[in-house]
Amino acid sequence: MDPNFLLEQVLNSLQFSMLLFLLAIGLSVVFGLMDYLNLAHGTVYMLAAYLAFSVTQAGGSFWMALLLAPIAASAIGLLLYYALLKRVEQQGHLAQVLLTVGVIYMGTDLLRIVYGDLPKGVSVPAFLEGATNVLGVAYPKYRLFIIALGLALMGVLYVLLERTRLGALVRAGVDDRDTAETLGIDIAKVFALVFAIGAYLAGLGGVVAAPVFGVYPGMDVSVIILVLIVVVVGGLGSLGGAILGSLLIGFADTFGKILLPQFAMMMIYLVMALALIFRPSGLLPARRFSQAG
């Protein structure tokens, strides 16, 4: 394969992996901490993308959108959590699936009513327009920005989870919720904070993805399945798992489309099936043994 072409595809894979990561980390930690299957995580991503569109429509810059939209989306996400999602916290995955699918349906239709059915675009900020030279390959600057942002956030999250008090509380909760609570940790409060941060990151993903993939009703559903796969392949509740899962799925998707265009969709599922046959709890789970029976 032509090395330049290969490099370009590697960059494409990385860029896609970073977007997956932004959504996967929130879902994974929420799942790991509270055993909550929140399919509406993608709705926050979609909402932020639409809010970013509104900000730029109102004359704001892309940066303003990047600053405001994820915060607003996260606040709405948290509101949604307290108003609806929390009510089925103890009711098992299936009630959670039913409720969050309901939220997906309502969210999509509400955004349709406000914004209409047609896809919207968000333009790239001026200085990230066009391409730049990466080792002899002309590559869009904006996509490099996504990769850089993703890597930076991985670093921030590593410090947050491994080096701060909040991180220690989260890890304790994921590891053994009951014991952590017995030791006086208010897991409900930690969880609300984690949920808000996860929603913020998903919102960030939505804004960043908007110029590349466009903003349209249903963009949440098309991404959430991939993100769930990332979480399951990587293993629940761990940063390393979310990173590894995002990279695996990002590369499998991109290279699947090049190497086996006939079976592009199969590639990611093949990776997932193989990963789960050999590591039924994912590659890097926060907890080594699964508590399900």
Next chain:
Amino acid sequence: MTRHMLRRSIGVALLIGALVANRFAGFFAQDLIAEAAILAIFALSLDLLATSGLVSFGHAGLLGVGGYIFGGLTVLLGLPPALGVLAAVAGGLAVAFVVGLFAVRTTGAFFIMVTLAVAEMFFAWAFRSRMFNGADGMGGVPRLDLTSIGVDLNDPAAFALGAVLLCAVIWALLELVVASPFGRTLDAIRQNAGRVSALGGRVFAYRLAAFTVSGGVAALAGALKVQHTNFLSPDLASWFASGDVLIAVVIGGIGTLVGGMLGAAALVLLKDVLSGMVGHWYLFLGAIFITVAIAMPQGLVGSLLNYWDARRARTAKGPEGEGA
């Protein structure tokens, strides 16, 4: 009246209701009844699996296997539809057995995702398959020929009647399965797989058997579905279809068999009524899902049965009672 009698009465009432409605309904309503009955059979297959504590998010893959085997044999090879139905069921059993060999080693969310993965692989194949006309799908799927006994299944009323009756038969069979020692063991596995294993129960074998039987029933539903629409399309196996049947079972009440049938009927009716009444009907469907999840997390039938048990316990032993 015991819990099981109440549960079964709901099922009988539902089936009689469908038969009566079918007798007096017009063309469109009969079409809906057939659709609901087929979704109900599909939901029954998923609920049987749930009896063993496993929930699949890729059950539409098995629906697709049934549909594609039936379509392939009848449309492409010109074989008689009766043979197509038998082959579809056999194919569903075989595919579920092979997939189950590795899938049922996982549980919980991981099982959900493995089944999704396998179904999506089938979807991807069907989407690209030249033989089956890929994403465009393939028309002209024939219905079972029962003219020898004087029934023309191309008549919507007859087809709906057949679908409801078949649903009743499948339900009765699965009730027997669930009540059998095999079914009781599945229920024990659902409640505590570790304990069953410690008592010497072969958890893996039982779950594999449940998945296999479930696959056969799902494939039968698939063979019926393509007969109903006369059309074969990869959408049969899409995860939207898996989600639909899962939601039908959850709305009705998982692990109750009857709940799956009620949920299927409710979902088909709701979608039809809402889409006919209002423009943004997903808004209302979503609101209904949320309401059911919060108000009746055990589903319609599940919550009713729990309420029934609680009331019986109160009346039998007073407020302090611990009735069974």
